[in-house]
Structures are given as structure tokens and as C-alpha cells.
Amino acid sequence: MEGTAFLPLPQGLRITEIHQEEMELTVEVLSERTSACCPLCEHSSDAVHSRYQRRLKDVPCGGQADRLHLTVRKFFCRNPECQRKIFTERVPAFVEPWAQMTIRLSQAIQAIGLSTSGSLGARLAARLGIATSWMTILHCIMELPGAMGITVTVLGIDDFSFRRGRKFGTILVGVSRHQVIDLLPERKAESAATWMRSHPEIQYVSRDRGTDYAQAAREGAPQAIQSADRFHLMKNLVEAIEPVVHKVKVMETPDGPKNVPGMWDFPKGGVKPGETAQEAIMREVREETGASRYRIIKQFDEKICFSFDEHYQQETTMFLIEYLGDRSELHPLDEEIDHICFFSAPEVYQYLAHQETKDFFVQKIFQNENH
Numbered sequence: 001m002e003g004t005a006f007l008p009l010p011q012g013l014r015i016t017e018i019h020q021e022e023m024e025l026t027v028e029v030l031s032e033r034t035s036a037c038c039p040l041c042e043h044s045s046d047a048v049h050s051r052y053q054r055r056l057k058d059v060p061c062g063g064q065a066d067r068l069h070l071t072v073r074k075f076f077c078r079n080p081e082c083q084r085k086i087f088t089e090r091v092p093a094f095v096e097p098w099a100q101m102t103i104r105l106s107q108a109i110q111a112i113g114l115s116t117s118g119s120l121g122a123r124l125a126a127r128l129g130i131a132t133s134w135m136t137i138l139h140c141i142m143e144l145p146g147a148m149g150i151t152v153t154v155l156g157i158d159d160f161s162f163r164r165g166r167k168f169g170t171i172l173v174g175v176s177r178h179q180v181i182d183l184l185p186e187r188k189a190e191s192a193a194t195w196m197r198s199h200p201e202i203q204y205v206s207r208d209r210g211t212d213y214a215q216a217a218r219e220g221a222p223q224a225i226q227s228a229d230r231f232h233l234m235k236n237l238v239e240a241i242e243p244v245v246h247k248v249k250v251m252e253t254p255d256g257p258k259n260v261p262g263m264w265d266f267p268k269g270g271v272k273p274g275e276t277a278q279e280a281i282m283r284e285v286r287e288e289t290g291a292s293r294y295r296i297i298k299q300f301d302e303k304i305c306f307s308f309d310e311h312y313q314q315e316t317t318m319f320l321i322e323y324l325g326d327r328s329e330l331h332p333l334d335e336e337i338d339h340i341c342f343f344s345a346p347e348v349y350q351y352l353a354h355q356e357t358k359d360f361f362v363q364k365i366f367q368n369e370n371h
């Protein structure tokens with residue numbers, strides 16, 4: 001490796017200048033190799049035709065974004081039998097021929113994308129000195145080989161658009177880990193079904209309300225329970241992979257509000273004298289989440305009946321509510337509440353503590369609309 005100890009470069013590349021501007025380094029790099037191989041016939045040539053500069057993003061250096069101005073050369077191919085007369089020297093293992101970023105940066109973005117998600121990944125990358133967008137993260141992930149080795153029980157599937165809505169692909173998300181597992185270059189039932197067939201461990205499929213992915217799940221994962229996301233929050237990729245469906249809190253016990261860490265439930269509480277049920281739910285979510293920008297979408301006719309013992313039953317009226325605010329504004333005012341989290345629908349099912357609530361959730365929210 002040449003370059004410097006701070007910015008290793010492949011052999012034959014030399015740093016000639018470094019410019020620093022605010023939080024960005026521009027590094028002038030010169031290729032000094034005396035010959036290169038024609039990519040077509042593989043004959044070596046030392047006959048330089050010209051030089052040109054490639055502008056590449058590279059991994060950050062000390063937290064600063066790093067741009068390389070890499071001067072490479074064009075060579076004449078002297079092999080009379082070769083159709084290529086002029087070729088550009090390549091730097092394999094460092095940068096792909098047409099890429100605008102180095103391979104090591106692409107790998108860093110892939111790692112961020114796989115462990116976070118589109119827009120969250122872009123924010124994290126920015127903190128690390130990598131200026132990127134969720135679309136670039138997607139493209140980097142798409143270059144990875146498939147996800148054959150990954151186990152997925154709860155699959156989220158949705159489409160996303162490249163090129164401003166003119167071309168669509170399919171995103172496959174491991175809902176439990178909030179992880180993009182794979183991306184397919186098209187939005188077709190057949191390819192999605194083929195993908196699902198290679199993952200017989202899938203138990204739940206959370207999908208949009210269209211017919212393509214419903215058909216894909218029926219054919220590719222007939223063993224799985226399908227849920228159509230009623231919250232319409234999976235409109236596009238960014239939203240699909242951010243967990244924004246439900247609010248859950250530490251549980252109240254039948255004997256009253258006790259701090260029982262680790263038990264998750266929806267916000268709830270009792271109706272005070274003079275209050276309607278609607279007023280009560282709005283007050284409760286305000287107290288339990290510290291935010292008031294909620295809207296009631298629906299009041300369910302069916303109630304949940306909790307039986308605490310043979311003498312005592314409690315009926316709970318359920319509402320579907322939408323949060324219109326920013327998640328950063330959520331701070332519980334009730335002391336009994338440890339955490340407020342937004343989960344996707346299949347995850348909520350996994351986390352809910354009470355079987356009655358789980359049953360209600362499956363029947364009313366998480367149900368398979370095809371059944």
C-alpha cells in the first residue's frame with residue numbers, strides 16, 4: 001500500500017497534494033505505473049495516449065469526507081489483433097471502471113445500509129463523514145450477492161421506485177431486525193415468490209394492499225400468515241423500513257398501575273367521570289406519550305374482554321389512532337412508562353404481552369384479508 005499511513009492506496013498510486021476545505025479533504029492522486037493491461041486482449045502496453053482525471057468519493061479520513069482526484073492514463077493497445085485501440089488503465093480491487101466511489105467506500109455504505117435502513121443510514125453515514133443518500137445506500141446493497149444465508153421469520157415486502165417513479169423494485173425487510181435483507185430489481189409476483197420459496201422459515205409476511213405481493217406470498221410462502229398493512233405507512237422504501245406503526249408502553253397490572261418492566265402494551269387507561277371514550281383515549285395517549293398530535297381513525301365495535309378472575313372482567317374499547325407528530329417529541333409523562341416505541345405490525349404482535357390483545361390485533365389489524 002502506498003499513499004500515507006492515514007490513507008492507504010494501492011501500489012502505483014501516489015498522493016501529490018491534499019487540500020482541506022471545512023470538513024472535506026480533496027486528495028490529488030497520480031497513477032505512476034509504467035504500463036497497463038488492455039482489458040480486452042490482456043496485452044501489456046507502456047504507450048501512453050493521454051491522461052484524465054477521475055473524481056471519486058472515498059472513505060472518510062479522521063471524520064472528514066474524502067474526495068480523490070485520481071489521474072489515470074489511457075494507453076494504446078499495440079496488439080494488432082485487438083479491436084481496442086485505446087484503453088484506460090484500471091485499478092482493480094480499489095475502484096470499478098465506471099464507479100464514482102471507491103470499493104472500500106461502497107463496502108462501508110453497504111454495511112451501514114444493512115444494519116440500519118435507507119434514511120436512517122444516510123443520517124448515520126453523515127455523522128461518520130460519508131455524504132450519501134438513501135438511494136445510494138440502496139444501490140450499494142443491490143450490488144451484494146443475494147441473501148441466501150439469512151434467516152427471516154417476519155418478512156416485510158414493499159416496492160420502491162428508482163428514477164423518480166419510472167422504474168420499480170422490490171424491497172425485502174427482516175422486520176424483527178429492521179434490516180434490509182435483499183432488493184429485487186423489479187416489482188413482480190413471480191420473482192418475489194421465487195425469493196420467498198428459498199426462505200421456508202418465513203412465518204409472517206407484511207405487505208401492501210396490492211395483489212402482486214399477496215399472490216407472491218400465497219405461492220412462495222403458503223405457510224405464512226399475511227398481513228396487509230392498514231396504516232398505509234409503507235408508502236415507499238424510507239417509510240417501509242422505519243418502524244412507525246404502534247405505540248407501546250410498560251404494562252399496567254390488573255391491580256392498578258405498577259411498573260412492570262418488559263411488558264408491552266398499547267397506551268390505555270380508564271374513562272374518567274364526564275369523559276367520553278374518545279376524550280379518554282386522547283388524554284391517555286397525551287399522558288403516556290407526552291404528545292397530543294393524534295387523530296382517531298377508527299373506533300372498533302368489538303371490545304376486548306379481559307378476565308382477571310371468575311368475578312371480575314374488564315371491557316376495553318379499542319381505537320386505531322394515527323400519530324401526526326415527530327417521534328422526537330415523544331416523552332412519557334406517566335412514571336410507570338419506560339419506553340415508547342413505534343413498531344411495525346408483525347413486530348407489535350410479537351411484543352404484545354396479553355393474549356387477548358394479541359388475538360384482537362390479529363383479527364382486526366394483522367389479519368389476512370384473503371381469508
Ligand SMILES: [Zn+2]
Pocket residue numbers: 038039040041042043077078079082083084
Ligand atoms: Zn488490446
